Amino acid sequence: MGRYGPCPDGLPPKHSTCEVAVPIRLDAIDRRILAELQADGRMTNVELARRVGISAPPCLRRVRALEEAGFIRGYRALLDEKLLDFEVVCFAMVHLASQADADLKAFEAFVRSAPLVRECWMLSGEIDFVLKCVAPDLATFQAFVAELTAAPAVKNVKTSLTLRCSKDAALVPLELPPAEE
Template identity: 80%
Template sequence: MPIEKDSVLPARLDAIDRKILKELQDDGRITNVELARRVGISAPPCLRRVRALEEAGFIKGYRALLDEKMLGYEVAVFAMVHLASQAETDLAAFEDFVRKQPLVRECWMLSGEIDFVLKCVAPDLKTFQAFVEKLTSAPNVRNVKTSLVLRNSKDAAMVPMED
């Protein structure tokens, strides 16, 4: 079902919506005219569709993907955090603490023995060690286990868009 002007986005995306999402994932800087050409519609309805996808939350934002190593962040580490309590207030307090830590790139709450896994970067091991000391002394943290990244075999920031 195509998106009409001023309409609410349908719960199910049509083929053109999916093509738009795929093209924007591949190149978020593409012009609307080029995007419209690639998906096979004219520019005005293409722009309306993109805006509707943004408003509906399918498109969360646009950003540049930076190379952390070129910017001096040579060390990548995963930190597995076990909390002393899993009460909702304690989980929320830990998440708030993590959001304020610039070296933490991602934070995922998990089920099982580990409560959170953090993907972190640092310019060197000394800086990361100082961060780990701060992390282990954070309220409600029982223990932290870290694994240094040796190599990244895949780093896909995109959602699979099957045809």
């Protein structure tokens, strides 16, 4: 299961002048590894190997290959924002005055520097970006909206406060069958 394929110039794969990406086909064991790690990223390699039905050394090799290939982007703890006093969860729909590359990059740089913005999605259609934001209170969120409205190339901002979360599935639905080619 390699990420890099044969190099057209005959040099070893993954050298500095040529990287040829080769799509990795995940087998059933790879998918089980991903599902188990997604459910519990803190388990030991020995426990992971036991759960997926292989020995520890090939399990570790597979995990490292999945990490190198980018299927596993990292490991983190999921925190409860309410328990950490972030009482307000809002969505901001942002319409830019221009979609010029420089304006998009300037806006995205602003968003990356804004700690209250947890997610930023560029959209097609009438709205250019939707932001998921958290704040400890409405006054803090209102101050952020004032900053957001003044951000580079922003034409207007519409916000919606959330009332409750009906689904928060941070996991990728690995139980779905892979797409046919």
